[in-house]
Amino acid sequence: MAWDRNQMAARAALELQDGTYVNLGIGIPTLVPNFIPEGVHVTLQSENGMLGMGPFPIAGTEDPDLINAGKQTITELPDTSYFDSATSFGMIRGGKIAMAILGAMEVAENGDLANWMIPGKLVKGMGGAMDLVAGVGRVVVVMDHTNKHGESKVLKYCTLPLTGTGVVNRIISNLGVLDVVEGGLKIVELADGVTDAELRAATEATIVN
Amino acid sequence: MNKVYGSAAEALDGLLRDDMLIAAGGFGLCGIPELLLAAIRDSGVKDLTFASNNAGVDDFGIGILLQTRQVRKMMSSYVGENAEFMRQYLSGELELEFNPQGTLAERMRAGGCGIPGFYTKTGVGTQVAEGKEHKEFNGETYILERGIFADLSIVKAWKADTTGNAIFRKTARNFNPPAAMCGKVCVMEVEEIVQPGELDPDCIHLPGIYVHRLVQGTHEKRIEQRTVRAA
Numbered sequence: 001m002a003w004d005r006n007q008m009a010a011r012a013a014l015e016l017q018d019g020t021y022v023n024l025g026i027g028i029p030t031l032v033p034n035f036i037p038e039g040v041h042v043t044l045q046s047e048n049g050m051l052g053m054g055p056f057p058i059a060g061t062e063d064p065d066l067i068n069a070g071k072q073t074i075t076e077l078p079d080t081s082y083f084d085s086a087t088s089f090g091m092i093r094g095g096k097i098a099m100a101i102l103g104a105m106e107v108a109e110n111g112d113l114a115n116w117m118i119p120g121k122l123v124k125g126m127g128g129a130m131d132l133v134a135g136v137g138r139v140v141v142v143m144d145h146t147n148k149h150g151e152s153k154v155l156k157y158c159t160l161p162l163t164g165t166g167v168v169n170r171i172i173s174n175l176g177v178l179d180v181v182e183g184g185l186k187i188v189e190l191a192d193g194v195t196d197a198e199l200r201a202a203t204e205a206t207i208v209n
Numbered sequence: 210m211n212k213v214y215g216s217a218a219e220a221l222d223g224l225l226r227d228d229m230l231i232a233a234g235g236f237g238l239c240g241i242p243e244l245l246l247a248a249i250r251d252s253g254v255k256d257l258t259f260a261s262n263n264a265g266v267d268d269f270g271i272g273i274l275l276q277t278r279q280v281r282k283m284m285s286s287y288v289g290e291n292a293e294f295m296r297q298y299l300s301g302e303l304e305l306e307f308n309p310q311g312t313l314a315e316r317m318r319a320g321g322c323g324i325p326g327f328y329t330k331t332g333v334g335t336q337v338a339e340g341k342e343h344k345e346f347n348g349e350t351y352i353l354e355r356g357i358f359a360d361l362s363i364v365k366a367w368k369a370d371t372t373g374n375a376i377f378r379k380t381a382r383n384f385n386p387p388a389a390m391c392g393k394v395c396v397m398e399v400e401e402i403v404q405p406g407e408l409d410p411d412c413i414h415l416p417g418i419y420v421h422r423l424v425q426g427t428h429e430k431r432i433e434q435r436t437v438r439a440a
């Protein structure tokens with residue numbers, strides 16, 4: 001037993017602080033808005049130039065001028081604002097965005113993050129990921145704890161090219177929640193039906209108590 | 210002084226040459242200067258370097274200039290949607306300089322503001338930082354990134370008056386203002402040209418000082434990822 005994609009997104013939604021501005025990456029993070037707790041209002045930033053991102057449009061109302069950072073058609077809200085890319089990354093680099101929830105290929109115990117390229121495979125680019133991890137107040141990573149071969153993606157050192165060094169604050173995986181602390185990772189929470197021993201066995205990184 | 214031209218080809222007349230650096234607006238296929246890109250293809254100019262966040266798709270956006278091998282180098286943050294791009298890149302025909310998206314936007318903005326370089330934390334400790342000057346400010350490490358000074362800017366706006374004061378629509382603004390700012394000459398295509406006085410001066414997104422030539426046209430505005438929810 002472990003959390004599925006929706007359960008991971010629901011757990012990540014508990015990280016959202018009322019009244020903050022947040023950026024969500026592609027993949028599982030895009031599911032997070034489905035689980036925002038009642039009474040919590042967050043404003044979602046889309047780094048292509050929008051604050052106040054709304055849900056997908058109803059069929060027939062798609063607007064080619066209104067897309068998110070994943071190039072998907074979206075909608076606006078009453079409090080939406082639009083701006084150019086330099087302004088958008090100004091607010092990211094300037095620390096105005098409280099938190100980013102992002103996917104990851106690998107995370108290391110010192111908070112290093114790799115999520116943009118696999119050498120020898122198709123290189124697509126880092127997009128805004130390097131800017132986000134360098135600039136936002138808090139980085140929460142949502143990821144599968146192991147790869148399809150069962151090998152840990154929560155490592156002592158990242159093996160893939162880095163997106164940022166020492167940038168990750170919290171990891172939410174299918175097996176549980178870990179924080180990056182002095183000396184390694186600290187277990188915060190176990191996923192439903194996952195034991196402490198199972199989480200440790202799936203983690204290459206140092207776990208501190 | 211007349212800034213309004215009758216076609217994209219006329220608006221680019223005398224501005225194009227081989228080996229030039231062109232800054233282009235747009236994010237994905239949203240807000241791209243599609244008419245000017247088609248006119249550049251038709252001109253046959255080659256060995257172009259594009260500073261553009263993306264490279265279009267195979268048959269739209271900058272992709273149409275890749276098909277005709279008119280592009281030598283891309284300065285981009287994400288090029289994942291273009292198979293022909295990948296083929297040319299992997300075979301060594303096309304040069305690629307990856308820029309973090311915000312760094313690319315700021316490099317354009319900086320160039321347009323006369324700033325030759327700036328320090329940023331983005332990319333420190335990654336491949337992006339290799340070969341760049343590192344400097345400490347207040348105990349944190351930053352890298353030097355350079356402003357982009359393009360030979361030509363091509364951008365797309367929603368509406369502009371005949372003096373080039375421009376308004377963009379929703380997320381189609383994206384890279385268009387910084388791209389417009391960083392070129393020696395900026396050519397802008399719009400959906401509608403209006404007379405001075407018809408746009409609220411308090412609501413201009415890009416002042417006409419940055420826009421040298423204007424052309425009005427009909428845009429396909431292709432959607433890259435059509436996503437909808439149940440009614």
